[in-house]
Amino acid sequence: MTDETTPPRESLTQILGGRRGAIDASIPPVVFVIGWLATGRSISWGAIIAIGVAVVLGAYRPRRNRVRNRIRKTDPGHKAAPGEGGGSGGRSLRYPERRG
Numbered sequence: 001m002t003d004e005t006t007p008p009r010e011s012l013t014q015i016l017g018g019r020r021g022a023i024d025a026s027i028p029p030v031v032f033v034i035g036w037l038a039t040g041r042s043i044s045w046g047a048i049i050a051i052g053v054a055v056v057l058g059a060y061r062p063r064r065n066r067v068r069n070r071i072r073k074t075d076p077g078h079k080a081a082p083g084e085g086g087g088s089g090g091r092s093l094r095y096p097e098r099r100g
Contacts, residue, residue, distance in 0.1 A: 028053050032050035034049075
């Protein structure tokens with residue numbers, strides 16, 4: 001026998017970003033079915049309604065990390081600390097002799 005250890009499988013809830021992400025991902029398909037039934041089984045109208053709800057959810061529930069990252073990218077005085085997600089640790093990858 002070999003002592004191979006396999007990493008634990010992530011659940012769909014974990015992949016979607018937790019409970020809130022799973023709920024957000026489930027709402028548009030449910031709305032599609034409701035819209036499809038309400039409009040006399042029109043796939044077009046069901047899809048339009050579901051896409052509209054998805055856009056509203058996406059605009060209404062922005063992720064904190066995205067907002068924080070946008071603020072950091074627009075702040076000219078902000079320099080990424082090593083390991084903060086800057087990738088280069090404050091070094092220029094295109095011009096190695098430059099710092100910045």
